[in-house]
Amino acid sequence: MAEKFGKPLITQDAMRGRIRELGKQISKDYQGKDLVVVGVLKGAYVFFADLVRFIQLPIQIDFLIAKGTKEVGRPAKTVKVWTELTEKIAKRHVLLVEDIVDSGITAKFLISELNKHKPASIAICTLLNKPAHRQTEIKVRYAGFEVSQGYIVGYGLDFEQKYRNLPYLAKMDPEPVQKEL
Ligand code: IMP
Ligand code: MG
Numbered sequence: 240m241a242e243k244f245g246k247p248l249i250t251q252d253a254m255r256g257r258i259r260e261l262g263k264q265i266s267k268d269y270q271g272k273d274l275v276v277v278g279v280l281k282g283a284y285v286f287f288a289d290l291v292r293f294i295q296l297p298i299q300i301d302f303l304i305a306k307g308t309k310e311v312g313r314p315a316k317t318v319k320v321w322t323e324l325t326e327k328i329a330k331r332h333v334l335l336v337e338d339i340v341d342s343g344i345t346a347k348f349l350i351s352e353l354n355k356h357k358p359a360s361i362a363i364c365t366l367l368n369k370p371a372h373r374q375t376e377i378k379v380r381y382a383g384f385e386v387s388q389g390y391i392v393g394y395g396l397d398f399e400q401k402y403r404n405l406p407y408l409a410k411m412d413p414e415p416v417q418k419e420l
């Protein structure tokens with residue numbers, strides 16, 4: 240599988256260093272606060288596991304399974320959420336962990352859903368940020384790396400549900416990849 244993608248877009252060392260910095264910053268910003276870190280599955284699963292191990296606070300973790308889908312005949316992307324949180328977030332601080340914020344539609348929808356539970360605050364931490372692609376206004380407080388173009392896979396990110404297990408981030412050819420035999 241690795242031969243298909245060539246060199247990593249961002250090396251594992253660079254990634255580790257940047258995620259450590261994010262964890263340090265989050266630990267500082269939420270010092271003394273009651274924090275629930277919510278991972279958005281599936282894409283964020285690898286980043287989430289790395290990030291939380293660099294957060295030096297007694298956090299709780301939780302997950303949502305969500306997916307943005309563009310349905311035929313609908314003008315904009317709609318977001319489907321399969322699960323509910325298991326932890327209570329009312330009056331608590333929530334950090335929503337995403338793999339990538341692209342149009343911003345998924346994150347914005349999830350924030351409006353989570354806001355119904357009246358948390359003390361909600362912030363977004365994403366591994367990758369594509370600010371040039373925004374279709375909606377959304378504030379990203381923590382971003383690992385900004386990317387401008389191209390479709391990225393690996394390290395949790397998929398193409399048609401594949402390549403999430405590639406251990407690094409790689410740019411995918413804009414051409415559809417050939418089916419593996
Ligand atoms: P948004 O709603 O447009 O911000 O899209 C966010 C979701 O789309 C992410 O959580 C990913 O699942 C997916 N996505 C967007 N861009 C990419 C990419 O370059 N590679 C893999 N998934 C992507
Ligand atoms: Mg995806």
